[in-house]
Amino acid sequence: MSTDITHSANLAPALCRDCGTRLPADMNRCPACGSPRLVKHGELDVLSIAHIDCDAFYASIEKRDNPDLLDKPVIVGGGQRGVVSTCCYIARIYGVRSAMPMFKALEACPDAIVIKPNMEKYSRIGKEMRERMRALTPLVEPLSIDEAFLDLTGTERLHRATPAETLAKFIREIEEDIGISASVGLAPNKFLAKLASDLEKPRGFSVIGAAEAKSVLAGMPVGRIWGVGKVFQKKLEKDGIRTIGQLQTMDSADLARKYGSIGLRLAHLSQGDDSRLVKPQRGAKSVSTETTFRTDISSFETLRPILRDLSEKVSARLKKSDLSGRGITLKLKTANFKTITRARHLTDPTQLADRIYSAGVSLLENETDGRRFRLIGIGVSDLETAERADPQDLLDESAERRKSAERAVDRLRDKFGNSAVELGLTHAAKAAKDDK
Template identity: 35%
Template sequence: MQIIFHVDLNAFYASAETSSQPSLKGKPIVICRESRRSIITTASYEARKFGIHSAMPLFKAKELCPHLVIVPPHFELYKTLSEKFFNIISTFSQELEVASIDECYVDLTNYIQVHHQNPYDVAIEIQKRVFSELKLECSIGIAPNKFLAKMASDMEKPMGITVITNQSYKQKIWPLPIGNMFGIGKKTAPKLIELGIVRIGDLAKYENYEKIKPIFGKNALIYYQKANGKDYSKINVAHNELKSIGNSTTFERDSQDEDFIKSVFRELALEVSSRAKKRDLVGNSISITLKYTREKSKTKQMIVDDYTQDFDTIYATALLLFESIYGGEMLRLVGISLNNVKHVEELQQQISLFDHTQIQASKKEINETEKVIHRLNSSLPGLKIMKASDLIKQQSTIQKKYLENNE
């Protein structure tokens, strides 16, 4: 039987700030920018005692806790700590799947068999290492599959360890409200409750299977199986590969001022280019996001001629995409993403499979062209010149989720 851990850093952003600023320890803090329309990213456990939670508007949190401490986000700190956290976990097993910046699934079956250790003792060892090296607390769920491990890690926070087995899952998860089941969203839970499926145990009943089909569609069997403690999904190491580098920003007030919006795109392009260069990553697709309201947003992307991390290329493409889809509406958020990213070394290995001389000549020609365009744009600030080839291969889609590192 496989042994899966789900390791979840507790109140990660808030804990990260406390680890770097010990004076914040024990105080009710929230992570967000100080502005009229800020939304809380993370709340410390001290702040949660006042009823404050993530996604709550900052003004409401201040009403609940007048002495609330507001800390602006420091994403580079979070990324650094996150990488160190995953590095620690990977010393126990390389079969690790990153679920988000602060949580992962890890298959410890082989480690436990080789070292003849009790899974609970291994979990304690992980907690001790994470805290001693990073000053971060984590909760751990231990189970025979990913779903039960995730459910277990949410049961005791902070610094909890919960074990769910094939024999105990009925006692552990069936009495829980249906809304507590991982994968059941806020919109789905009320629909299930209307059908009399109030607890996870109700979803596990065969007589309710036909009822849930209209709600879950082709995924009905998956949810039914999970409610019965079964999850056949495997640890997906490939999921850890970074597919894009993105950045976005929410305006202090909605705006339709195109000069202002373009200046924001410039700052975002600089940030995306800088992050790509730091990680030695290049991409051949650039996309932008325009968000009009909480519900309405649009994204459009363009394939560029060559893999790039160049600021001018990212910025110019973003402006072209913006001008092609913007109709003068009020905007609340804009974003840029560099997609289909590869590490420079990986790209060089792929290039070596082809005629090196031909590709070098082609790349030299492209680079010289970009240099000329850059000089022209620098000398003509009111004009933006682009290669004609950048005008093709466009694709438009409706945005379905936020870009990486939304603020």
């Protein structure tokens, strides 16, 4: 963490986060600007893997755009799903959390100001952040709209600064130019960097070095390990494993026998070892598919099952690539070759066919006004990893049942092939194609 791990405090490099001044570690305030916001660590000048995570991203943008909200609790969310997308840190003091049902959030914080998400605005600012990150290093791996891994190895000559100094300057410029804040985690690998970025939010700059990794991890719950979700965490707790420190004492072969491949990952990560590289996102910016009809179609009821079939194909590609996305785009081409595109932004990223289809079919309804179409397509954009895709919807039990059913169908198709299970709409789509 942001502490001295050398034998002498005076030997540990220190940096002022507010003005970038280098100073001895025994100082508690920057002599240049008077700021107490110092980062000190014995490995500060040798670490180069970072995780940058914006602080309450949506809420921060809304406060930036409306200064009257600065000292008020703000919740971004609501709408049809009736859940919290994100909330500011004032609201969090009252117990409000992301994915909480809105009625519970307002019970906890009745004075909160609720704002409907503006995903187009958030996406635009997220892209600007990403471009600024890529100016620091080409090795930027986005995790979502507001966070990414960076590998700044070898950038000292380019920026004439250590990675820590470059990151501190970057965060200052983000606050000055864009008007939002972010937290930084600096470490020898991705796992530790992501843990570090969450230690001192908001406006944090935390360091976990290689020498202290095991001791820092030891007291953390097993749920802090990448890939350990709530279900698996309960399984580990049932087996008597509650802390990462307990995993550190266990034999890796025993963990592998008991939990398979994830057991080996537990063994490595519990020791602070993570060999994953920062991989820049060079792939497609969207995942889409489309089909052209032999005979033009005007009927919504005929187009609907075809759209469902296309949504399943896009979903399968997203799942295979471990991707998700917030942008849903419907594409239509009329009989006279005019292309129509309609788009919708989701509050949370998805990789589920059910959600892709639901968004697409609502867009389709507005376009089926008697015109004949020769092509239909559906696509998902604003891609990110699947880590935060499709959170539980506590207010819509039917959505949760559909999600569980879709995951069950996926497992059957993985085992027996894509034709093992066909939904009624999907079957209707194939029948429609056979009739054309």
